Amino acid sequence: MSDIENKELKSNAFLVAISAVLLGLLAGAVLMATIGSNPFTGFWYLFRGGLMNIERIxxxxxxxxxxxxxxxxxxxxxxxxxxxxxxxxxxxxxxxxxxxxxxxxxxxxxxxxxxxxxxxxxxxxxxxxxxxxxxxxxxxxxxxxxxxxxxxxxxxxxxxxxxxxxxxxxxxxxxxxxxxxxxxxxxxxxxxxxxxxxxxxxxxxxxxxxxxxxxxxxxxxxxxxxxxxxxxxxxxxxxxxxxxxxxxxxxxxxxxxxxxxxxxxxxxxxxxxxxxxxxxxxxxxxxxxxxxxxxxxxxxxxxxxxxxxxxxxxxxxxKVPPEIADTIIAVIIYFTATSVMFKRIWEALFKKVSRGKKDKRAKAAAELQSSKEVE
Amino acid sequence: MWVTLTQIFPYAIAYTIPMLVTSLGGLYSERSGVTNIGLEGLMLVGYFASAITIKLTEATLGINALPVGILVGVVAGAIFSLLHAFASINLRADQIISGTAINMLAGALTVYLARTISGSGNVRIFMGIIRKNIPFLANIPILGPLFFSQTYWTTWLCLLIWALSWVLLYKTSFGLRLRACGEHPSAVASAGINVRLMRYFGVVMSGALAGLGGSVILVTYSGEFNGTVAGLGFLSLAALIFGQWKPLGILGATFFFGIATTIANVSQVIPSLNVIPPVVFKVFPYIATLVALVAFSKKSAAPKAVGDPF
Structure with a gap:
């Protein structure tokens, strides 16, 4: 039991991190779009600038x-x-x-x-x-x-x-x-x-x-x-x-x-x-x-x-100013601080999903039962 | 000595005033129970917003662009502080992390926008407030030359805000409630008062006043947005602590720090001040604050519930 709880906690921390990163990148994309740049090109060059050859790596x-x-x-x-x-x-x-x-x-x-x-x-x-x-x-x-x-x-x-x-x-x-x-x-x-x-x-x-x-x-x-x-x-x-x-x-x-x-x-x-x-x-x-x-x-x-x-x-x-990177990092920090929000959202989602699964299982069991009875 | 004093006093006051209002903003926030280490960032937002506004309107509005710019700086600071308020009050976030995020976001976002709007990271304005002698008062011996000569009107505005804040916080029931939110929020809540709303007020005031502080830097001694307020927001935070979270205390603390900063800045020019290395004056406020924290550690005046989500 405790093992499962542990796993849930860990996956929670991971989910919070991923959500914060995604929101940070999203905020970056919105900012790029507001100054009339294409966010996809912006991010493409951002990641290429960090990784495109051995010197940059x-x-x-x-x-x-x-x-x-x-x-x-x-x-x-x-x-x-x-x-x-x-x-x-x-x-x-x-x-x-x-x-x-x-x-x-x-x-x-x-x-x-x-x-x-x-x-x-x-x-x-x-x-x-x-x-x-x-x-x-x-x-x-x-x-x-x-x-x-x-x-x-x-x-x-x-x-x-x-x-x-x-x-x-x-x-x-x-x-x-x-x-x-x-x-x-x-x-x-x-x-x-x-x-x-x-x-x-x-x-x-x-x-x-x-x-x-x-x-x-x-x-x-x-x-x-x-x-x-x-x-x-x-x-x-x-x-x-x-x-x-x-x-x-x-x-x-x-x-x-x-x-x-x-x-x-x-x-x-x-x-x-x-x-x-x-x-x-x-x-x-x-x-x-x-x-x-x-x-x-x-x-x-x-x-x-x-x-x-x-x-x-x-x-x-x-023409995207380099400060976009610092803005993304700041947004990520902000959203990790507000992780409670994500935890609630994800928990609500998980509950729904797991409840849905349970319902299905119950239904299947009931059907099995009834089909047996028919036999 | 006297000549030196009359020379540096106007500068000292010019440095003090932005710190004073920012520190006062911090007082509102922390008294209501929300730690605000984002003062530096909020100042920067006001600094930037007023610079852009004045730059864009000074051709059409003339000298009226200055008060308009200051007003926009105040509003921008207030709006930006909502981020901190939402995180710390509604989402029960760690207020230190949220404040750090505010500082970083302000630092990055303002320069990002400045580069986009003006091409470089700097925004220069061509107007500034003209210094004036106050009629009659400037002629008073000793006090006249020190306090009433060559003053900016923003100085008097900020001092007025300081005085009104003192009355609001200490002489009205609203002020008592606000301060109680920082000491014992559940007691305030049981008296039927909306603690969250009070804290929103505290944080938004800190944003507005820090925004005012940033705008004042621009229209008085800087004249150019350059992407940083060089730690003045943190200095204001130090003044808030050194002044033990009291209006009179922060007035004294910011003035003390303002003089130290001024001496450090002008000691190269004025030979009689050159005996002590300027670094001593620059680090003095921070060391003084640490010493004050140690000295008052037994009976800290900090609001008891500051930093605790409600």
Whole structure:
């Protein structure tokens, strides 16, 4: 019985996700139509822009890398009942730390990569652990705290980059990192024909596996999930809630920091000031659509990666502005938030269908009965 | 020092006012029991709608295009906030997620439309409000130069709205009911009052006032829609918290934050302010808000039922 219920719940989450995506794409189609473009051509170029050749697939995977790590960060915090809306700030700090390392640390490649990855991880973790601490010790709501941390990071980067990492030409961005100091790798660049594809992808895949392992197979994961599903109950069972809240935010921050690493020292090679990375918010969509499950995050980040990396091509081939992709993502988030609506609709539909089946079965049985009686 | 002060004060007030009305909007929403982190997006919608309206009408309406544009900005903000109201009140959605969606949707949709209408993501208007000295009051020593010289009429409009809101929320039975919806909605419901309707009012007011805030940015110091309000909506949210969800508190908080922002922006130009790095002033509001949250954590003034669906 419980197995069946579980299945129903799971299929429900899946249905909600699919409904939200469909409505998001529908909203995109309506928007394209309102400005006089053909939605079918628009979507054709959008998806072709993300997938039509090996270079574009590489770019899509590189875009998905950032989204995967941020999505994982948000999803991980969700599991502990925390809302990490500060992934943007954690990305910025992680990226800043990694950029500083990339400019100043020169070591043999494997050792260097370890230091680089660690710096991004640490930067994000520090930015995440502060709201975690404030939540645990002073009951400061993590949503407010992480929003504040976002803007502290934004302004810190805004003044730090021109002062210490300034490029030769522009005041508004840091100096480009030498390719050999980035996460890009000659063999990857060769396979993907010069795309942005970089080693960050493997960092993201490893993170998905490790986070899945932590959540499913370790005591820590069990405790985190227990805190997330019922704080009081977890406390009563002797789980240290505060410690887990701090740990969860630290790990979530670290994952977002890795996204900063892959974005600023892999996908791009410099940091622009005055930009709060939008991936931090797209990551919320990734986590929601992936039902906060690491595997779900993996697949939904690929989907959003296609949208985000195909929009430029679509804009070049049609007159649809590239912001259509962000609009679709925002609509998807909105409809996942209102999932109750879909659940009701689908449930009503299912009930009708299953009732219909039952009626048929009853009818058939009755007929059988009557035919037997006739005999 | 005095000269510096008279130089930066008009700017500080110009920065404060959009934040003040937006924060006031947040006050309506959160007092009625609906968390609204979508203020940034609602501001952006007002900013965009007023820019497009003024751009399209300034040739025919002349100077009257400005109030028309502001009005359209207010209405657009109110309409856009219905999305948040519907999700959080009727569908019992997670209000943080819905607010995030509002921010993202506003950011994408306004630029999408701006690109379609004007070709680029920016919408420039050619008019702005002319600053005026208030007769007689501008001649008062000390206060005159600080508060009554070189002012925009929108500043006085917004302060009037602030004062009226204070009266509405704290001196009328309607205000008491609205605030009660954020503290103990079931008690309000048992008194025969429609909690959902009250919350709709709160959210729509937040949309209208944030829209006004966005429009004010345009007609006072910006003059161009450029696709972002650069975190001013989140700063307003911080002011709402730092001001402990009280009208007088948010007036003080936004003014405090406005001065900090101004000092950071002009410290390059005015040597006497150059001793402290501008980043300190820019991050100050956010750190101050975190400190306030820690300091008041024992007896938070936040509405008790804020964020709970009813």
């Amino acid at each position: 590489g770019n899509t995977l590189a875009t998905a890398t950032n989204l995967m790590l941020v999505g994982l960060s948000v999803a991980f915090a969700f599991k502990t009942g925390l809302f990490n809306i500060g992934a943007s700030g954690q990305m910025l700090v992680g990226g800043l730390c990694a950029t500083i390392v990339a400019h100043n640390v020169f070591l043999p490649r494997p050792l260097y990569l370890a230091v680089l990855i660690l710096s991004g991880l640490l930067g994000g973790a520090i930015w995440g652990v502060i709201p975690g601490f404030l939540k645990a010790k002073f009951n400061v709501h993590e949503v407010v705290a992480t929003i504040m941390m976002n803007w502290i990071a934004y302004w810190s980067v805004y003044y730090f980059v021109p002062a210490y990492l300034k490029g030769p030409s522009l005041e508004t961005e840091s100096a480009s990192i030498a390719i050999s100091q980035t996460l890009r790798s000659p063999w990857l660049t060769k396979i993907f024909k010069g795309s942005y594809m970089n080693l960050g992808f493997f960092v993201a895949i490893a993170s998905v596996i490790i986070i899945k392992f932590i959540l499913d197979k370790t005591t820590l994961g069990f405790e985190l999930k227990a805190v997330g599903s019922n704080r009081e109950c977890a406390e009563y069972a002797g789980i240290k809630v505060n410690k887990n809240v701090i740990l969860s935010m630290m790990i979530a921050g670290g994952l977002a920091g890795l996204a900063g690493l892959s974005f600023y020292t892999g996908y791009s090679r410099n940091m622009q000031i005055g930009v709060l990375p939008s991936q931090g918010f797209d990551g919320i969509a990734v986590a929601l659509l992936g039902a906060s499950n690491p595997l779900g995050v993996f697949f939904s980040s690929l989907f959003f990666g296609v949208l985000q990396s195909g929009k430029g091509f679509m804009n070049a081939m049609t």
